[in-house]
Amino acid sequence: MIKVGIVGGTGYTGVELLRLLSRHQEVTIQAVTSRKEAGMKVSEMFPSLRGFVDVAFSTPEDADLKSCDVVFFATPHGVAMAQAPELLAAGVKVIDLAADFRLKDPAEFQKWYAMEHTCPELLAEAVYGLAEVNREAIASARLIGMAGCYPTSVQLGLLPVLEGGRQLVETDTLIADCKSGVSGAGRKAEVGTLFAEAGDNFKAYGVKGHRHSPEINQGLSAIHGAPVSLTFVPHLTPLIRGIHSTIYARIKPEGRDTDFQKLFEERFAGEAFVDVMPAGSTPETRSVRGSNMVRIAVHRPGNGDLLIILVVEDNLVKGASGQAVQVMNLMFGLPERQGLDVVPLLP
Amino acid sequence: MIKVGIVGGTGYTGVELLRLLSRHQEVTIQAVTSRKEAGMKVSEMFPSLRGFVDVAFSTPEDADLKSCDVVFFATPHGVAMAQAPELLAAGVKVIDLAADFRLKDPAEFQKWYAMEHTCPELLAEAVYGLAEVNREAIASARLIGMAGCYPTSVQLGLLPVLEGGRQLVETDTLIADCKSGVSGAGRKAEVGTLFAEAGDNFKAYGVKGHRHSPEINQGLSAIHGAPVSLTFVPHLTPLIRGIHSTIYARIKPEGRDTDFQKLFEERFAGEAFVDVMPAGSTPETRSVRGSNMVRIAVHRPGNGDLLIILVVEDNLVKGASGQAVQVMNLMFGLPERQGLDVVPLLP
């Protein structure tokens, strides 16, 4: 049994990790930390876990995280980088669901997250937690910076057309018009995400620049093997879970004869968690609610030179905790679907 | 023109006062205070007011509230009682939308609001702002404690059967099962009212005791002229605006021959803001969205001894700011509908 610790179990990615890991047959949840709620049963805060998770929150000090095999950080940005070096030194694997180990350039991190990186020496070692791209590196990694929710959907959506330097679409006019449910903002007291603010309302945000932009461009450039520049416009939509990314790519002359449907189907044929929908589909977010699946549809209206890629994911599962469990499975040599074989909840 | 000041313009009752008063033809909005946002245009915080409200937030000091004819307090509990004495002394009328002047007994206030009342000497003078009950007293009042959102719906629903000591229903087994939209909790950063918490979710709260219980019982007892005891169970429902009260009353033997439909229709025949629906109706909250109207339906299943009264209101209008404007109209001798002649927004 893998001994798991979770730092920061009071947020949405924390409770989602607990939902998934509590049914994972190779895992024991050894500790869930929350300084503020120490002593309270986790299931008292989240009654949905009654009968499934019996552990109480503990302080980081009492948690003895060093005796875990792996520690997930479901925390605000900045927490993982403060604790990761010590855990790694003790032989514990670290999976950070926040942004501490996503960006390779500490200056970029500082620019977007307004804090200095405290262990830049680990950035080179840290593996980017996007299994479909980095499966082998993940399997042998000690430290993972999990892909963000938006970046997961955008990178998977563009993977087949950019991978390996393919010259199918223009790489400097890419647009990702993304829509996220409100849980993406986390479980923290803020006016902007109140029900009476975000309900029956739709808006863009971060148009000037969003933290996920450098992550997306870094990831796409790595996939492509050359610089890629994508314009990312996130929107807040009144759903609890779900991201829908509508990606626009201009097809290059050398890409015009490509059968994009086939390209996507072949690329993802062996992937457990990427489902290429039949031609003409328009996937809906609820078709992946509660599951680690991403569904993708590819459109080329009028057989013209614009490729439209639609991607849906559950931002808390494939966009966060589910993908983290997938990555953990890889790190411990388990079947990738273990603990993630959940049917989406519809309606 | 009536010079109006609003203390606390950043919450939902504040913006709702501004929506209504900005179209009120006898009113000038002289000042809207917010210490925190002083200097910012009100319409910058609430773009819905662009073109309708040109004023900026000011500090209480700069606002010169004493030069107003009337000041509304759309503030947390405790603010109005700190400022009312001085304003009243300056000849300014005061309308408090919070609870400072609702309960007649300062001990009760202290018990439920966890603060000492700082001007108990004003409690006797303060008139309870429920126009359909206290119209005359309101017209000559200097100081109003506006009825709460739930209490407005419950008192109006029971008014015809309790008024003037009528012996139609049992007064010690009354139940009000009330459901409120999330805006009732105000525009303040709290986890419990986040979209991802309150959305697609339904729960009771305050079953042990809710602040509106003493207010309801005080009001009903005053209406009845004898003690009335009602069990009040509030619920949070995923709508932005709206309260639906389902009231259960046991009909006394002496009430069994009453034509309750007729009783209700006659009682409210002259009321501008109470609409008794045809027999058999089930009013919906959206039928009053954005309006000061209350709609009531009366049911007596199987002609038995249980009376079921359904009441819907918009908690921010008739349950708060609209009713406050109605009360202001009464205080200044204006037509009661002035500024409130708004068609509900459906869908």
Added chain:
Amino acid sequence: MIKVGIVGGTGYTGVELLRLLSRHQEVTIQAVTSRKEAGMKVSEMFPSLRGFVDVAFSTPEDADLKSCDVVFFATPHGVAMAQAPELLAAGVKVIDLAADFRLKDPAEFQKWYAMEHTCPELLAEAVYGLAEVNREAIASARLIGMAGCYPTSVQLGLLPVLEGGRQLVETDTLIADCKSGVSGAGRKAEVGTLFAEAGDNFKAYGVKGHRHSPEINQGLSAIHGAPVSLTFVPHLTPLIRGIHSTIYARIKPEGRDTDFQKLFEERFAGEAFVDVMPAGSTPETRSVRGSNMVRIAVHRPGNGDLLIILVVEDNLVKGASGQAVQVMNLMFGLPERQGLDVVPLLP
């Protein structure tokens, strides 16, 4: 492996059966019928099932339901009673999720469902599918009339105080104020349940009389062993899944010394799917979203003579398809939790 047939797989209870049964390790889904969609893959209509359910809809004729071990009817009222006799004769067990076999009196059925009962001779044999009440009878039954969604919550909520003729509460003044999510109305094209009608809206319905009233009173009377009369008022609330029942019971003098919290805890101690919450709790519907669990809290404000029982369930799971799987497990001697060990989805 149990060979399962599902008649009527295009509605919400159908897709929910498929979600649960597709992960049930003792079950093979042999046929899903829909005359209208025959030939279409089930997962084409419900992409959430892609990768989990590979079967296509078939016509009833092609389905060879007689070779199944058990057939679920997830159909409109009236379908099961037309097909049950033949299936039973062929040795197939029948579980009807509609109302055909709920009411024992065919005249009552005809009154509430506006159709004549075509096999009244089966009504006596049919077992009411509420496992916590009828476990043994279910285990040996051939034909089950599943409990309705509202009736499940109300009966479980009152079970401990009424069972076995207990004289704890008045049985003629019971009230159940129930609130249901919109999926309870089914997946059929109707104006009243459109998003733009039912969204941001709350209303009562069926106040004059609802089909679940006779079912509730029949069930409670059977539980109590004497006539029970409950007033049932359903409400439509803007959530997708979930029922919240607020039940009011007057405590009799002989019940006043009862420790109701303890009574409930002891009654349900061995039940896999009934969770009595700690004293003072207010359970939320999302705490059971997607799961077969019912959560109950018991309140007695001011230690007075009113008992308030709060019950939450997922109307599509414990209120329909999950309970049907639970019943199937009992009928086939399987562990009651088999295939139902799902963590609720929160948020």
Added chain:
Amino acid sequence: MIKVGIVGGTGYTGVELLRLLSRHQEVTIQAVTSRKEAGMKVSEMFPSLRGFVDVAFSTPEDADLKSCDVVFFATPHGVAMAQAPELLAAGVKVIDLAADFRLKDPAEFQKWYAMEHTCPELLAEAVYGLAEVNREAIASARLIGMAGCYPTSVQLGLLPVLEGGRQLVETDTLIADCKSGVSGAGRKAEVGTLFAEAGDNFKAYGVKGHRHSPEINQGLSAIHGAPVSLTFVPHLTPLIRGIHSTIYARIKPEGRDTDFQKLFEERFAGEAFVDVMPAGSTPETRSVRGSNMVRIAVHRPGNGDLLIILVVEDNLVKGASGQAVQVMNLMFGLPERQGLDVVPLLP
């Protein structure tokens, strides 16, 4: 007083016309037709109108529409073209909110709406009801084909950069990624727009081609004076009202020195219903809820060559009924804001 007839008063655009026109001081509502509901009071179907609209539905025959000054068609496509010729011949002005008179080419109409146009001879005369573009033509028109909901937002968003042949942006790579609330689908019984289908869900639709595409391109080409080709991708989002269009335009070399914020502000300076937000804004749909206002924000990330234009409108007001009243005002020489001076409802 202008005598108004409304054909088809049972849908959302119908009730919205009634909401607005019932407060319009120069209007008398003479008839509201619905063959199916003839005889029923309009306010019985829409209780929100109780006290504001006293008229009953009548059959088209009884309605005597020829005695009206103007008739609005709030009907499915195809109804207006059947009745318009006779009304026009009788001297009645006609405003069609459906698509019968939007497209200039009857072949295009037939292609997209799957019916033959029955009065193509009127298409040349019909004026496109987008006031900000066609104000003068509208003022003297007899027959108006109102702009669609999506096309209104997209055309207003691109008006300043395309008008009069301006060479500021590429006209063959334009993209409009649009998101609509569910009321846009109308008040008709359909599975896809049920609360339990469209709630907590997000999806694209019509990616292959949507009826509003030819309308948008026709309108933009007319504005530009040269062919414009825009890719239009609509999405369904779980809000009741509201459209958010995110428009992407590539800036041409000759447009790079343009101050787009200023361009937009100047273009719309005199417009009553177009509000150019301050630089950097991200307008939200609720900021125009219930009002005829459109709010626009202009972004140019990194001062690069991509222009992002954000447009919000209420699809039932500026996208339909409000704009129709605006057009009526123009046709009758009334102030454009008459009856439309409504503060948006927030929250």
